[in-house]
Amino acid sequence: MIDTTPLVKKLGAFVALSDAELSVLATLLKRRRSFVAGRDLVHQGQSDQAAYILASGWACSYKLLEDGQRQIVDFQIPGDFLGLRSVLLHVSDHSIEPVTDIEVTEIHVADLLEAFAHTPRLATAVLWAASRDEAMVVEHLVDVGRRNAAERMAHFLLELAARLFLIGQGDRTGFACPLTQYHLADALGLSAVHVNRVLRQLREEGMVTFRDGLVTFDDYARLAEFAQFDPSYMDQANPLLR
Amino acid sequence: MIDTTPLVKKLGAFVALSDAELSVLATLLKRRRSFVAGRDLVHQGQSDQAAYILASGWACSYKLLEDGQRQIVDFQIPGDFLGLRSVLLHVSDHSIEPVTDIEVTEIHVADLLEAFAHTPRLATAVLWAASRDEAMVVEHLVDVGRRNAAERMAHFLLELAARLFLIGQGDRTGFACPLTQYHLADALGLSAVHVNRVLRQLREEGMVTFRDGLVTFDDYARLAEFAQFDPSYMDQANPLLR
Numbered sequence: 001m002i003d004t005t006p007l008v009k010k011l012g013a014f015v016a017l018s019d020a021e022l023s024v025l026a027t028l029l030k031r032r033r034s035f036v037a038g039r040d041l042v043h044q045g046q047s048d049q050a051a052y053i054l055a056s057g058w059a060c061s062y063k064l065l066e067d068g069q070r071q072i073v074d075f076q077i078p079g080d081f082l083g084l085r086s087v088l089l090h091v092s093d094h095s096i097e098p099v100t101d102i103e104v105t106e107i108h109v110a111d112l113l114e115a116f117a118h119t120p121r122l123a124t125a126v127l128w129a130a131s132r133d134e135a136m137v138v139e140h141l142v143d144v145g146r147r148n149a150a151e152r153m154a155h156f157l158l159e160l161a162a163r164l165f166l167i168g169q170g171d172r173t174g175f176a177c178p179l180t181q182y183h184l185a186d187a188l189g190l191s192a193v194h195v196n197r198v199l200r201q202l203r204e205e206g207m208v209t210f211r212d213g214l215v216t217f218d219d220y221a222r223l224a225e226f227a228q229f230d231p232s233y234m235d236q237a238n239p240l241l242r
Numbered sequence: 243m244i245d246t247t248p249l250v251k252k253l254g255a256f257v258a259l260s261d262a263e264l265s266v267l268a269t270l271l272k273r274r275r276s277f278v279a280g281r282d283l284v285h286q287g288q289s290d291q292a293a294y295i296l297a298s299g300w301a302c303s304y305k306l307l308e309d310g311q312r313q314i315v316d317f318q319i320p321g322d323f324l325g326l327r328s329v330l331l332h333v334s335d336h337s338i339e340p341v342t343d344i345e346v347t348e349i350h351v352a353d354l355l356e357a358f359a360h361t362p363r364l365a366t367a368v369l370w371a372a373s374r375d376e377a378m379v380v381e382h383l384v385d386v387g388r389r390n391a392a393e394r395m396a397h398f399l400l401e402l403a404a405r406l407f408l409i410g411q412g413d414r415t416g417f418a419c420p421l422t423q424y425h426l427a428d429a430l431g432l433s434a435v436h437v438n439r440v441l442r443q444l445r446e447e448g449m450v451t452f453r454d455g456l457v458t459f460d461d462y463a464r465l466a467e468f469a470q471f472d473p474s475y476m477d478q479a480n481p482l483l484r
Binding site: 045063065066069070071073084085088089090091093094113116117120121123124126127128130131132133134135137138139140141142144145146147189228232 | 287305307308311312313315326327330331332333335336355358359362365366368369370372373374375376377379380381382383384386387388389431470474
């Protein structure tokens, strides 16, 4: 019995899937696999990979430039697809690295597309999830393009909290966070030294503390105002299909 | 008879749609509308909008920050969806502005989701299109986060050329481009003065000239190498479903 809890929690908030639809989803999940932290499970340019659903742990997707610079596109938490876009587009446009040791369930995209024919609401759910992922990448673009370092850090931590809340792993007091300052730097287009300085600034201003793997919101409301955080792009208000 | 040529050209390159599937698509296109350049057709925060398919002209999607800064997320060319993500996520996370006068066909998302039930390959085609849009936003994130100003301009112009080629509006010699330096600045996270300087640099180095509404590739191969442009993320090689 493969545990689909985080995925079902996430999709269920947006497209109410019936038991029959959920059991189709369960048949797609071929096998459970484990990967260790820091070793890529998908490589940029790879073309024969499977897609995965993250069951436990955190991962990140990133692109490497030829000069060795790295841009982290997004982090994945339990319930998120890993590499779905890559499979649809034949060639992976990014690499995926486990941030922690992770457990995933493998999904063959031919099976997924076949399942759409019988359970179109599942197609809608997946399209919704892909749209939400895109909305988050758009916010990261705005982060890097137009927000200053402190605002983008604040916005990023608030988004993570909202995503974790949906799968029952965080709230407005804070969340457990396995990311290092190097992850934050590569995601936000900052140096590690700059990340350090910005985190100190936010802590000294009494808004948020990130220490020993724990993000604590010292003043959630003020932090949200500071970051101009409007969570509506994450669409956690009500389901698309009932 | 509503002309779906650019959309059919674009989708047809990736998911081979049958005549029956194309006629379902045609029934979704409710009516043709026109919008004038510079007046938003979707506003950030709006929740009752339709989605559109762009039939002619160019548009851009953007986000405004409270301090008045603007980040252009992407440009849309004929055959692209306008506001599809917004409709799926209930609330528009961005605004859409016509860059030129445009013609669009309106599409009601309830009809689209209903159509998925009968023509699942259409759902796959739309999921593919959404995935490709996301891949482009990811590239823009890398542009702004990790590429220098000249590289990001070069990469951006090459991507536009590849997209236009797919709908028969450009090739490796160049393309007609209605964008102003202000559009380029807001898309690439640069000032208009900086855009000017970068375009002069690329022209003086004999790679590309943007003048009088025309982008001319003076040396396509060298520009592509300079920008590390790898078009595989646009997945224009072969169809996902035959």
